[in-house]
Amino acid sequence: MSWLRRLSRVSVCGVGAVGGAFLGYTFSTNGHTRTAYSSWTTGYTPSTKWDWNWDRRDVHSLVKPLKFKEDVNNNIESNEERLDKMRPSASRHLIFIRHGQYNLEGATDADRSLTKLGQEQAALTGERLRELAYPYSRVVYSTMTRATETAKIILGKLENVEVVEHCDLLREGAPIPPEPPIGSWKPEMHKFYADGARIEAAFRKYVHRAPASQEKDSYEVFVCHANVIRYFVCRALQVPPEAWLRLSLHNGSMTHLVVRPDGRVGLWQLGECGYMPPDTLSRT
């Protein structure tokens, strides 16, 4: 497209020179000035390119190329055949559920158990999951009391879940200082330091494209926490992670991400709780 971009630039300048007026318009991002010819705000070149190998599971990151000699002498499969074998073909549906409402007054995690409303929300979410009737292959829940309780109620509504796991990495925390900052929530710096790496580790563990060995699309449920889920959504969509606090999640709500075999990611729902009667909705 570079000839076209060049042409566009030339014609804009031409008009400016002849007519004495600047008819095209330019805009500035990160100190660069570009000509906007395909839409109002940017040139054809996006400001942020999608990283197709964000999870380092692009097939070229999985297969070590063979050296030529080895390849020929041992008469084994070609590099292309080896790449094909590792190429994913299935999608992963990742459904993140925020725990139900809990006792905010509790002094310890054990005291911060679900309220009666929180239990009701968990039951409603479990019923919706059952109604959606996806073939859930795995439920993973955070080891914090409110998430564990929520998961147990949900699991009581589902049948044939193959794998049930709990995980400390999914516990609530301070993922990254939010931008814009918020006056009412200012964790100490050591919280971000410890939680940030831990929540990022959770992201890298659970959010990635399917392995080649996965034959069918999978549906996995993660019962965890608002900050963790919001941070995951930003990371998965490749938008600045510090934007996480611009998202808001109701208690018990579902957030549905889809990771395609080529690494493309889609957000299908955020904070879905429409299956809850209005008088059971809560945000804290």
Next chain:
Amino acid sequence: MSWLRRLSRVSVCGVGAVGGAFLGYTFSTNGHTRTAYSSWTTGYTPSTKWDWNWDRRDVHSLVKPLKFKEDVNNNIESNEERLDKMRPSASRHLIFIRHGQYNLEGATDADRSLTKLGQEQAALTGERLRELAYPYSRVVYSTMTRATETAKIILGKLENVEVVEHCDLLREGAPIPPEPPIGSWKPEMHKFYADGARIEAAFRKYVHRAPASQEKDSYEVFVCHANVIRYFVCRALQVPPEAWLRLSLHNGSMTHLVVRPDGRVGLWQLGECGYMPPDTLSRT
């Protein structure tokens, strides 16, 4: 914080020099290298600062400062008083609804009317809005057939909506070339050129903080289209707008944005359709 950042950098270098190993870690964004000391991925300085005056309705953008002479001679209110008068105090809840399923085979817009399922989805969304019982002050719908039909069905479920409007700016289109691009959807460049500015104009018209004259929080419903809504969400959240196609919306689904009086924006739901029975869900 600069002394701390400096300190952190010094200590990392120190370790590198003494131990012969690089124990801290740095990362690179836009060619700049920064030390990660408060969380795993960024320094304390966010990569993208929130623009508080994104809608140009920060009070300083609304009030022209008086010249000193005028001010004194005419004995009128001070600049501070004039600013206070223009300061918003209410929140705007903007609920964006994607039209129901429609006849994709239609040759003209008029032929692309709602299917029976699409009508059912619109009715379910209208019922959910009624159930949520917000004081809806306005319904605005796109003039395209499928959006108009959806809006009429929804309006049939709501009472006491003060203002009902239709708007050409909200029609479906190609807002901006998506990143990553998608093979199955490649509009001609002139589409982006025309639609991009028009959809941006719709954003600037409808998505902004409340005026000072608005006394109570408002709830406004916009019945329009997937591309328009997805683009609005990216713009409102100040994430790169070319990310819009990473979001996916079910037919009839609700997307709920909240604009606070200080310009802060929150996304409460995206693609909410949990109130629809599973056999009424569709995406195209």
